[in-house]
Amino acid sequence: EPEVTQTPSHQVTQMGQEVILRCVPISNHLYFYWYRQILGQKVEFLVSFYNNEISEKSEIFDDQFSVERPDGSNFTLKIRSTKLEDSAMYFCASSLTFLQGGDYTFGSGTRLTVV
Amino acid sequence: AQKITQTQPGMFVQEKEAVTLDCTYDTSDPSYGLFWYKQPSSGEMIFLIYQGSYDQQNATEGRYSLNFQKARKSANLVISASQLGDSAMYFCAMRVGGGATNKLIFGTGTLLAVQP
Numbered sequence: 001e002p003e004v005t006q007t008p009s010h011q012v013t014q015m016g017q018e019v020i021l022r023c024v025p026i027s028n029h030l031y032f033y034w035y036r037q038i039l040g041q042k043v044e045f046l047v048s049f050y051n052n053e054i055s056e057k058s059e060i061f062d063d064q065f066s067v068e069r070p071d072g073s074n075f076t077l078k079i080r081s082t083k084l085e086d087s088a089m090y091f092c093a094s095s096l097t098f099l100q101g102g103d104y105t106f107g108s109g110t111r112l113t114v115v
Numbered sequence: 116a117q118k119i120t121q122t123q124p125g126m127f128v129q130e131k132e133a134v135t136l137d138c139t140y141d142t143s144d145p146s147y148g149l150f151w152y153k154q155p156s157s158g159e160m161i162f163l164i165y166q167g168s169y170d171q172q173n174a175t176e177g178r179y180s181l182n183f184q185k186a187r188k189s190a191n192l193v194i195s196a197s198q199l200g201d202s203a204m205y206f207c208a209m210r211v212g213g214g215a216t217n218k219l220i221f222g223t224g225t226l227l228a229v230q231p
Contacts, residue, residue, distance in 0.1 A: 031215065031217070033218065033219075035219070041223075042206070042221045042222060042223045042224060043160070043206065043208075043219075043221040044221070045218045045219065045220070048215065048216065048217070048218055050214075050215035051215065055214075055215035055216050056212070056215070056216040056218060089158055091160060093219075095217075098210070098212075098213060098214055098215070098217040104150070104162070104165075104210070104219070105162070106152075106159070106160040106162070107159075108158070108159040109158050109159060109160070111158065
């Protein structure tokens with residue numbers, strides 16, 4: 001079964017450093033997303049991406065965050081200068097359409113720890 | 116306001132029994148979708164079941180069924196014949212927005228513990 005692949009699975013970084021979280025969505029999917037889950041809390045939407053541009057972003061997604069689809073397969077989330085409160089699990093997701101449910105697929109996440 | 120509410124922070128169930136996890140939602144959009152995800156301690160989000168707002172029949176996937184009551188805005192997950200491996204956090208989510216702006220809104224989750 002096709003899957004969304006995220007790397008790395010764990011990342012520890014120093015406060016103030018830049019991090020890039022990588023995702024390979026399902027190959028024929030058209031819509032891409034990043035979500036965040038702070039430990040013990042609910043999953044929160046960060047940003048959606050379609051047709052090579054951001055289609056929606058939440059208030060969490062401030063100027064420190066950026067997304068990019070540098071080639072036909074990768075989808076990255078960059079945090080420019082990490083803060084302690086950026087420590088969370090980051091999930092990438094992709095979907096073929098916005099009408100169906102079963103095609104909305106999450107990756108296994110990257111656990112980011114900022115020290 | 117668009118919102119998902121899960122009122123059960125934790126639930127216990129005996130192995131082989133059925134359990135219902137509650138989820139209510141609030142939206143004014145006529146078109147939306149409702150999801151349930153399982154999150155084991157390893158952290159990944161595992162898709163369980165989906166119900167579209169226009170679907171006439173309740174969704175079923177193996178031991179999982181979704182009790183969709185549109186008028187009451189509820190989308191409860193029923194797990195039949197619980198297994199020890201069902202112990203996990205369960206999240207209800209709602210897909211809102213159309214086209215490229217669609218996104219999922221999650222509830223706070225229910226931690227299910229299956230007892231032998």
